[in-house]
Amino acid sequence: MDKTNILLDKKRTEIIPDSFIGRNARNRLFLGVVIFFSVLTISMVFLIIGTMLFKGYHQINWAFFSQTPPNTFEAMMAKSSGNIIPGGIVNGILGSLYLVVIASLIAIPLGLLIGIYLYENSSKKYAGVIRDITDILQGVPSIVIGLIVYLWVVVNVTKGYSVLAGSVALALMMLPLIIRSTEESLKMIPDTLKEAAIALGTPYYKVILRVLIPTSFTGLMTGILLAISRILGETAPLMLTTLGNPAINWNITKPVGAVPLLIWQFYNDPNMVDLIWSSSLFLMGFVLILNLLSKWIGARRRI
Amino acid sequence: MNTDPSILSIENLSIAYDKDKLAVKNVSATIKKNAITAIMGPSGCGKTTLLRAINRMHELYPNISTEGKIKLYDENIYDMSTIKLRRKVGMVFQRPNPFPTLSIYENVIAGYKLNGINLKRSERDEIVETSLKNVALWEEVKNSLHKKGNFLSGGQQQRLCIARTLAFKPDVILLDEPTSALDPIATAKIEDLLVDLKQNYTIVLVTHNMTQAARISDNSMYMYLGELIEYDETTQIFTNPKHTSTQNYITGRFG
Numbered sequence: 001m002d003k004t005n006i007l008l009d010k011k012r013t014e015i016i017p018d019s020f021i022g023r024n025a026r027n028r029l030f031l032g033v034v035i036f037f038s039v040l041t042i043s044m045v046f047l048i049i050g051t052m053l054f055k056g057y058h059q060i061n062w063a064f065f066s067q068t069p070p071n072t073f074e075a076m077m078a079k080s081s082g083n084i085i086p087g088g089i090v091n092g093i094l095g096s097l098y099l100v101v102i103a104s105l106i107a108i109p110l111g112l113l114i115g116i117y118l119y120e121n122s123s124k125k126y127a128g129v130i131r132d133i134t135d136i137l138q139g140v141p142s143i144v145i146g147l148i149v150y151l152w153v154v155v156n157v158t159k160g161y162s163v164l165a166g167s168v169a170l171a172l173m174m175l176p177l178i179i180r181s182t183e184e185s186l187k188m189i190p191d192t193l194k195e196a197a198i199a200l201g202t203p204y205y206k207v208i209l210r211v212l213i214p215t216s217f218t219g220l221m222t223g224i225l226l227a228i229s230r231i232l233g234e235t236a237p238l239m240l241t242t243l244g245n246p247a248i249n250w251n252i253t254k255p256v257g258a259v260p261l262l263i264w265q266f267y268n269d270p271n272m273v274d275l276i277w278s279s280s281l282f283l284m285g286f287v288l289i290l291n292l293l294s295k296w297i298g299a300r301r302r303i
Numbered sequence: 304m305n306t307d308p309s310i311l312s313i314e315n316l317s318i319a320y321d322k323d324k325l326a327v328k329n330v331s332a333t334i335k336k337n338a339i340t341a342i343m344g345p346s347g348c349g350k351t352t353l354l355r356a357i358n359r360m361h362e363l364y365p366n367i368s369t370e371g372k373i374k375l376y377d378e379n380i381y382d383m384s385t386i387k388l389r390r391k392v393g394m395v396f397q398r399p400n401p402f403p404t405l406s407i408y409e410n411v412i413a414g415y416k417l418n419g420i421n422l423k424r425s426e427r428d429e430i431v432e433t434s435l436k437n438v439a440l441w442e443e444v445k446n447s448l449h450k451k452g453n454f455l456s457g458g459q460q461q462r463l464c465i466a467r468t469l470a471f472k473p474d475v476i477l478l479d480e481p482t483s484a485l486d487p488i489a490t491a492k493i494e495d496l497l498v499d500l501k502q503n504y505t506i507v508l509v510t511h512n513m514t515q516a517a518r519i520s521d522n523s524m525y526m527y528l529g530e531l532i533e534y535d536e537t538t539q540i541f542t543n544p545k546h547t548s549t550q551n552y553i554t555g556r557f558g
Contacts, residue, residue: 199393200467215402
């Protein structure tokens with residue numbers, strides 16, 4: 001035999017242990033580095049939440065959720081007499097919800113349909129092109145999306161800043177997230193399940209509607225919730241599309257307030273600084289709840 | 304009842320995956336009614352493709368081309384609608400695949416639900432009960448019919464899948480290695496079940512397990528490289544095979 005079995009070659013197996021000298025020490029060093037950076041990251045998150053709680057909690061009261069912001073004079077008066085700033089951000093809360101609902105109505109059906117298309121035709125050239133374009137869309141800076149929607153909707157459709165324009169901008173940002181999460185969660189369904197339905201003579205559209213979508217429901221919901229929490233904090237595109245509104249507005253062709261826009265306004269007014277923190281706390285809490293909700297739904301994934 | 308003992312006749316069936324890669328080569332055979340027909344052969348011999356061709360599930364693969372005919376009674380299945388065909392020719396797969404979002408009850412009548420066929424409540428109840436009794440699962444699940452089926456064992460899930468197929472009142476049941484993912488006890492239960500079921504149904508079974516074919520089938524096909532080498536009564540095939548290739552396979556020399 002001229003070719004020896006490498007696993008049975010005594011010489012070689014005796015060599016191996018020598019190269020592992022100091023292995024435990026290196027292991028421990030590596031573990032230490034990993035732990036150090038994990039703790040660093042986690043502490044950042046807690047620092048952010050802690051700062052916001054500390055600076056923002058005293059502004060959180062019923063008025064905060066039920067009243068519109070004070071004007072700068074009212075805020076100044078309250079500050080100088082040592083009171084908390086009166087009023088709240090109800091216009092921003094309702095405006096943000098309004099924007100998110102309209103954006104979801106646009107992005108969710110479209111995103112689901114495109115995601116299903118990509119899943120069904122994953123090997124086709126055209127699907128690859130759509131996938132690439134989706135990735136590009138995801139990479140477009142949000143301010144650029146704001147500019148484009150300004151041109152399309154603000155200038156040409158609603159002739160002014162509006163809920164519709166803001167929602168279209170947010171929908172454009174949600175779309176790639178929903179498309180990819182739809183495709184990914186459909187891919188996780190075993191083919192055998194699809195076959196089971198087809199073998200029962202089920203027409204194909206019903207296989208999609210009655211089997212694929214219910215089975216991947218948790219995955220689809222997770223994707224949608226993450227997309228929503230992603231756009232809740234968007235500020236730049238909203239500045240160019242809905243502008244903001246100090247009052248509550250339900251007209252889709254008129255401007256509306258939003259929490260991140262209010263934070264920006266408060267930042268520019270030295271009398272309102274306290275409201276920045278409470279608004280941020282609210283926004284952060286809301287996004288956190290959505291994230292936790294999506295995690296909870298995701299954990300209940302069945303297949 | 305049709306007294307004709309054959310129910311399916313496969314005539315010069317050839318199936319190609321790519322242009323010239325034949326998975327099934329010019330196969331002709333008739334399958335007897337109320338009998339278990341086993342299809343055996345080494346991996347890649349085309350037995351699963353042949354089985355899937357009987358209810359046209361093979362058409363799901365891309366770039367497939369099919370020549371020849373399969374007649375169910377006297378009707379060519381390639382002229383029938385797939386929906387009608389798959390109601391008459393049901394299929395059970397290698398791995399149990401109950402619908403995870405449906406309850407046990409809904410799983411059994413899934414065929415009706417998914418096809419939009421509305422049944423009266425009493426009819427539904429009857430179909431569910433009879434189907435589950437036919438697969439000997441009724442006693443085990445009758446108190447948890449409206450729970451999801453994921454607490455069932457693999458063997459119970461596979462019997463649930465067979466019940467789902469039976470609920471559609473098919474003439475023929477195709478089984479693609481139905482016990483390969485199951486333990487020996489569950490396998491024995493399914494085998495007993497198949498033997499009981501052949502009184503009312505025609506069963507075609509793909510199996511990797513030769514002893515299984517020997518135990519339960521009436522007729523056996525031996526396929527090799529897409530060709531049907533030998534098709535005869537199971538006792539003939541196992542005791543006195545005509546071809547050396549069949550003999551080599553059965554005696555375990557390859558496969």
